[in-house]
Amino acid sequence: MTLTLAIPSKGRLKDQCVASLAAAGITVIPSDDARSYRTRVEGTDGLEVLLLSASEIARELRDGAIDLGITGEDLLRETMPDFDRRGRILSRLGFGRADVVVAVPDAWIDVETMEDLHDVAAGFRAAHGRRLRIATKYWRLTQGFFTRAHGIQSYRIVESLGATEGAPAAGSADIIVDITSTGSTLTANHLRILADGTILRSEACLALAAQVERSADDDAALTRLAARFAAKPA
């Protein structure tokens, strides 16, 4: 009986993730080989801890290749369109907080809400000869919010894998959807969040691959493990 849990191997979630496991009585022992993706744990039996990148953890949960993972809810929901069927958040861990938001150039003074943006998108082709372009790496969340939640049909997603906030000034997009925590990157790039433009309030979560078949022993171990993360209820 072994459950697999993947935690971030690098990046901003890594240290707080190790601290949060420690608070749940699980000590992650760094491997002697710094490049190893496996690590030892003390404080619990039958748990194998793997080190992966934050986005890879979401993909491995989607594919059912691991039982559990700690990563951002933004990545879980972007990677798994059907997250509510394929996964389950066992605990919200209270760190890695950031919002996925819609932001427009400061100069768009008449655009304050998604309804205003709806009007802009509808008239964009007539005014500019092309559709409104949105730079983002969150294309699934963007489509869900623009099309399904707000009925905006006319736009084009420009995939951005970095420096998304620079896209409007660079001329490669008109507006953006990205993650923000302090807001300073948006401000520095003269961008403003729409009043109702928060798509998701994200934080680091302990998530379960819900569709993986597990033995009764593993299920019992999961229940015990989840209970250790007493934090806030999911």
Ligand SMILES: Nc1ncnc2c1ncn2[C@@H]1O[C@H](COP(=O)(O)OP(=O)(O)OP(=O)(O)O)[C@@H](O)[C@H]1O
């Ligand atoms: N200010 C922030 N900017 C970006 N992500 C943040 C921020 N604050 C918290 N996060 C969370 O951290 C996650 C990404 O972490 P990070 O950028 O450290 O990962 P990474 O190592 O770059 O991952 P990968 O290599 O898989 O892209 C985000 O998906 C989000 O959940």
Ligand SMILES: O=P(O)(O)OC[C@H]1O[C@H](OP(=O)(O)OP(=O)(O)O)[C@H](O)[C@@H]1O
């Ligand atoms: O609201 P803020 O506190 O300014 O944070 C938001 C910024 O932080 C992240 O970028 P980061 O600089 O970490 O680079 P990355 O895009 O490579 O993750 C994110 O992509 C935003 O650009």
